[in-house]
Amino acid sequence: MKIKDLIISQIKKKGQIDVGEFIELCQFSDNGYYINNNPIGQNNDFITSPEISQMFGEIIGVFLINFWEKHIQRDFNLIELGPGAGTLTEDIIRVATINKDFLNSTNLFLIEKNQVLIKKQKDRLSNLNVKNLKWCKNFDIKNDKPSIVYSNEFFDCFPIRQFFRKQKWYEKIIKYNNSKKLFNFESEEIKNEKLLQSLEKFNYAGVAEISKTRKNYYDSVCKFIKNNKGIFFTIDYGYKTFPKNFSLQTIHRHKKTHLFDNLGNQDITAHVNFDELIKVANYNKLTIESFSNQKDFLLGCGLKERKEQLQNNQDEIVSKKIELDYERLTSKSQMGDIFKVLITTCL
Numbered sequence: 001m002k003i004k005d006l007i008i009s010q011i012k013k014k015g016q017i018d019v020g021e022f023i024e025l026c027q028f029s030d031n032g033y034y035i036n037n038n039p040i041g042q043n044n045d046f047i048t049s050p051e052i053s054q055m056f057g058e059i060i061g062v063f064l065i066n067f068w069e070k071h072i073q074r075d076f077n078l079i080e081l082g083p084g085a086g087t088l089t090e091d092i093i094r095v096a097t098i099n100k101d102f103l104n105s106t107n108l109f110l111i112e113k114n115q116v117l118i119k120k121q122k123d124r125l126s127n128l129n130v131k132n133l134k135w136c137k138n139f140d141i142k143n144d145k146p147s148i149v150y151s152n153e154f155f156d157c158f159p160i161r162q163f164f165r166k167q168k169w170y171e172k173i174i175k176y177n178n179s180k181k182l183f184n185f186e187s188e189e190i191k192n193e194k195l196l197q198s199l200e201k202f203n204y205a206g207v208a209e210i211s212k213t214r215k216n217y218y219d220s221v222c223k224f225i226k227n228n229k230g231i232f233f234t235i236d237y238g239y240k241t242f243p244k245n246f247s248l249q250t251i252h253r254h255k256k257t258h259l260f261d262n263l264g265n266q267d268i269t270a271h272v273n274f275d276e277l278i279k280v281a282n283y284n285k286l287t288i289e290s291f292s293n294q295k296d297f298l299l300g301c302g303l304k305e306r307k308e309q310l311q312n313n314q315d316e317i318v319s320k321k322i323e324l325d326y327e328r329l330t331s332k333s334q335m336g337d338i339f340k341v342l343i344t345t346c347l
């Protein structure tokens with residue numbers, strides 16, 4: 001069934017749906033954007049840090065390999081959530097060729113729902129020189145080996161519900177106007193006491209975005225790390241203090257669009273509430289090793305030095321390109337500040 005018809009049939013059945021249900025149908029139903037599309041790249045909808053420069057994956061690679069040398073040094077799981085084009089993992093494994101013990105101990109798991117991207121990842125990564133390599137649609141790894149779990153721009157894909165406050169709290173909901181053949185937003189007053197309580201912490205902001213599925217997913221990985229020991233490394237668009245306006249964003253071919261455009265054929269993301277993720281990690285008794293913006297993390301781990309090394313002996317054009325990529329990853333007006341890095345561990 002076409003996604004538009006699927007959404008209309010759900011609305012007819014229930015009278016209305018919330019924004020989260022709308023996103024779920026657009027992105028994760030059988031023909032959804034994150035099931036059957038290749039969203040990443042200059043000729044597609046958006047570009048991510050690993051695609052901008054090899055330096056990004058190299059810095060993360062060195063960081064994770066150092067962690068393994070210091071705290072694991074044995075057979076382990078290396079797990080990427082949402083590997084996209086596979087570039088980050090490819091860069092990490094290339095860096096790891098300096099440490100044969102690391103590669104010989106690596107059981108690599110790629111957690112991916114998207115069939116088009118799984119094929120792309122298999123073409124690219126199947127020959128990697130690791131001990132074991134496996135793809136999984138869900139995070140259901142059933143061994144107790146110590147683990148390194150990492151993700152970039154994964155948690156911003158989860159559906160969110162949107163709420164706003166005008167003396168009382170309301171939720172944005174979606175209906176379908178049959179005569180005009182259009183979707184439209186309406187609002188519904190929140191009466192549910194439990195939900196009202198969870199919205200209280202957003203009173204100062206007057207708006208809120210809540211993702212139960214994101215929280216539950218993060219929680220399940222925390223529980224896994226608590227049991228297996230290891231590190232959970234997350235980079236994403238996000239905030240610690242809610243920014244007082246909705247962050248939901250839709251992108252098609254690198255341009256901003258409306259939620260009701262290009263159904264199942266555009267990127268829909270919302271900034272990640274890192275305050276909530278930190279609370280989940282604390283609840284699971286993981287240690288918060290660090291929380292910073294992308295700029296501070298990358299520079300603290302030697303990005304500037306790596307950039308200068310790559311620029312060495314290059315002509316002006318190549319050197320300028322490396323400089324621009326570096327700027328894009330670290331400048332506060334680009335990806336340096338809006339992206340956050342949360343590192344939690346259990347040793």
Ligand SMILES: C[S@@+](CC[C@H](N)C(=O)[O-])C[C@H]1O[C@@H](n2cnc3c(N)ncnc32)[C@H](O)[C@@H]1O
Nearest residue numbers: 034048082083084111112113114152153154157
């Ligand atoms: C925005 S892309 C980022 C890709 C890659 N990490 C990068 O930085 O280039 C999100 C990735 O997560 C995958 N994805 C999104 N939600 C997922 C889920 N619930 N389970 C598994 N994979 C998911 C997408 O198919 C895609 O590969």
